[in-house]
Amino acid sequence: MDTVKAKNFIIIVLLLMDGILLALFAADSVRAGTAESAALTGAIEVLNESGISVSESIDFSHGAMSVYSTARDEQLERQHVTALMGESEYSDQGGSIITYSAVDGGGEATFRGVGGIQVQLMDWSPGEDFDAEAAAREMAADLGIEVLTGNGTAQVNVNENGRGTVVLFCAHEGVLIINCRLIFTFDEPSIIIEGTRPLDTVVSGTAVDVLDAPTVLMRFLEHIRELGQVCSQISSADIAYYFTATAAGDGTLQPVWRISTDTGTFYLNAVTGAAEENIA
Secondary structure, eight states: OOHHHHHHHHHHHHHHHHHHHHHHHHHHHHHHHHHHHHHHHHHHHHHHHTTOEEOTTOOOOOOOEEEEEEEOOHHHHHHHHHHHHSSEEEEEEETTEEEEEETTSSEEEEEETTSEEEEEEOSOOOOTTOOHHHHHHHHHHHTTOOBOOSTTSEEEEEOTTSOEEEEEEEEETTEEEEEEEEEEEEETTEEEEEEEOOOSEEEEEEEEOOOOHHHHHHHHHHHHHHHTOOOSEEEEEEEEEEEEEOTTSEEEEEEEEEEEETTEEEEEETTTOOBOOOOO
């Protein structure tokens, strides 16, 4: 066999091997998908037997998730305050509480190490064609806080005079943080912003394996039985983040399964399956 024929033969063999490996991979994927689907069906049947239906519209799929460490960055914090209300003087109140006062008297802001914020902007009026939600989103961006975007992601209760409230929900990379939100109260001549943010910077992230839907549904059933809780339908289930922080300005974003039912919403740690209690 000459050199050219030998090379062609080797190429053909390699292509055949690649084809075989691809076919085996596809077959494994199909088997895995079938097994997962069967496990989910079985879990739903167990819930049905317990008197709990599961909405057919629920999509249990999700992307890769991580546990993130966050931290307060006072330099960034000052930049964000400046972006919102101009040049400001700051005063350390102790206990990781810092107050900022606008030099021109146009506002005051208080930031806490655990993520709490309260801002008052003075001399405000809605003006013509005022859009409260757009204004709230712009102020959140000035503060460097990511919020959920898209239709239906804000709670708007504002009258024709521009007075009322807008609630925006904080997010990390587009995923809801269930206990971080900002409430904007428009009440001429001032705006008040209050709520909790997930701190300024992400220090690190560790990829985690999230419990699959069948396991979570069984953990949920076990949890409500322990509580003696009664429900008859699961209307939605998705992955979100839960924020915790210390007064020193160190925080954590932990993925959780959020399960909404006809009698309340339940949160399960997405890695361990343990119930997360006292989530506001």
